[in-house]
Amino acid sequence: MPKIFRAIGAMTGTSMDGVDLAYLETDGRQALKFGPTASFRFSDEERALLRAAMEAAKFLGRRDERPGPLEAAEALITRRHVETIGDFLARAHIKAEAVDVIGFHGQTVLHRPERGLTVQIGDGAALARAIGIDVVYDLRAEDMAAGGQGAPLVPVFHRALAENSGAALPLLLVNIGGVANFTYVAEGADPIACDAGPGNALLDDLMLLRAGAAMDLDGACARSGAVDEPALAALMSHSFFAQMPPKSLDRNAFSSEPVSKLATPDAAATLTAFTASGILAHLKFLPETPRMIVLCGGGARNPAIVEALARRAPCPVRRAEDFGWESQAIEAQAFAFLAVRSVKGLPLTFPTTTGVGAATSGGVLAWAG
Template identity: 80%
Template sequence: MPKIFRAIGAMTGTSMDGVDLAFLETDGRQTLRFGPTASYPFSDEDRALLRSAVDAAKYLARREDRPGPLAAAEELITRRHVDVIRDFLARERIDAAAVDLVGFHGQTVLHRPDRGLTVQIGDGAALARTVGIDVAYDLRAADMAAGGQGAPLVPVFHRALAEASGAVLPLLFVNIGGVANMTFVSPERDPIACDAGPGNALLDDLMLARTGAVMDAGGACALSGTVDEAALASLMSHSYFSQSLPKSLDRNAFSSDPVSALSNADAAATLVAFTACAILAHLRFLPETPRMIVLCGGGARNPAIVRALAERAPSPVRRAEDFGWDSQAIEAQAFAFLAVRSVKGLPLTFPTTTGVREPTSGGALAWAG
């Protein structure tokens, strides 16, 4: 019988809103027993440092370099993870000795597959020593070294979720974080996946620049505006949408310049429409139309984005909660799952998800002792 691991997944997405944690018992294949989850928001000061690190990372030539604010940001990410994991264990009355593994994503500051470069900051070895639990981390590098895009990584977990649920296939998972990604799950084939557009990134950046808010809470601003079709057409003219799968994106791959002259409400409405249209533009690359589209990630909690997708999609659109899943926790659960697959040497990525030459495992393991 395959060993069941007790793992904690830790995810900090490109939205830079905070750390999501999730406890999962899994064999890295079909067994999924979900435990408690939690979200810990970053402070405004944390986000400011992380944004400066993303800006500095644009000039990186080597993934191990940490010039300017990158060193401070890496120390911050490591320290925040130590704090929140300790709090999570205490809050949920979980003994650290009973946890086999932490799956640590770190904070992505640069993802440029065209340069063979992806950078996630966070010190996995220091995290393992300090919390006293083995840590699997740096889960993207091996895929890139083997010719892949290094993203998305979550599709193998999406497949496990769909198969465990008995959902009617084919099914499309759409995760809307700072970048949107999608996974097509159908019977007896490897998942098909790609990054599918700007997700929340442009909208979050617009709200921060114009209002000081870190997001369009409840989609209120976008829902009060009108889509500017000319600006939307300009956004959709980006060459990324004509590129075949698989493919992946950096958070800053798109520009919001086409909405710069619009009011706050109309600009937000147009960027929401762009998020939806960008995702749906990728349906033409799939072998068949999905029976259903399942939304997860932060964007699944934005009514404006959900409505924009539902109005345009050729298939019913549902939120992860409709299946008893937690849309906010799925990526953290995924990194617990991926960590277990990593230590078992099971594939994390496939030619159909990242373009890697063959199914590939990956990750580094830091021992607690």
């Protein structure tokens, strides 16, 4: 009988909205027993520091450089994980010694696979010492060193979810964070995956610039506007959408210039349609049309994005909650799952998910002691 690990996954996505945590008991293969989850929001000041760090990261030449606000932002990410994981354990009445491993993603501030460079800030070794639990971190670097894109990482977990769902395959699981990515799961095959477009990034940036808001809450602004089709066509003309998977994106890979002259509701509606259209543009690369699209991540809670996908998709669109999953928790659960696979030396990425030459494990293990 494979050993079941008790793991916590910690995820801070490119939307920079906060820390998502999830407890999972798993063998790193098929066994999935879900436990408590929680989200801890960043303050406006913390998000401002992370945005400044992301801006400074554009000029990085090495993964270990921390100029300007990057040093302070890394300290912030580490400290907030120490605080939030401690709070999470206390609220869930889980003792630290009852947890085998933490999967710590860190905050991505730069992802440029064409340069062989991906940077996630956060000190995994310091986190392990402070919490008293072993930590697996730096999960993208080994794939990239072996010629992969370093992203997306969640497809192997998406496959486990799909195969446990009882739904007819093939399924397309779509995660909408700052960047959107998908996993195509078919019977008896490695998952096919790639980043698929801007996710929430452009829309969040628009709302911050125009309304001082962190996001388009409940899609209210987009639902009050109309899609500008010429602007949408200009956005969709980006060469990324003609590239075959696997492929990955930096959060800032796209420009919202085509909507710059539109009223805010129309700009929001157009960027929402862009997120949906970008995802669906990738269906042509799949072996067959999926039986269903299942949405997870923060974007799955935006009714405007869900409606835009449902209007355009050639198959039913459902949310993770329809299967008893938590949209907001899936990425954190994925990093708990990935940490266990890393400890066991199981592959995290595949040629069909990141373009790596052969199935590859990854991650650095920091001992609590």
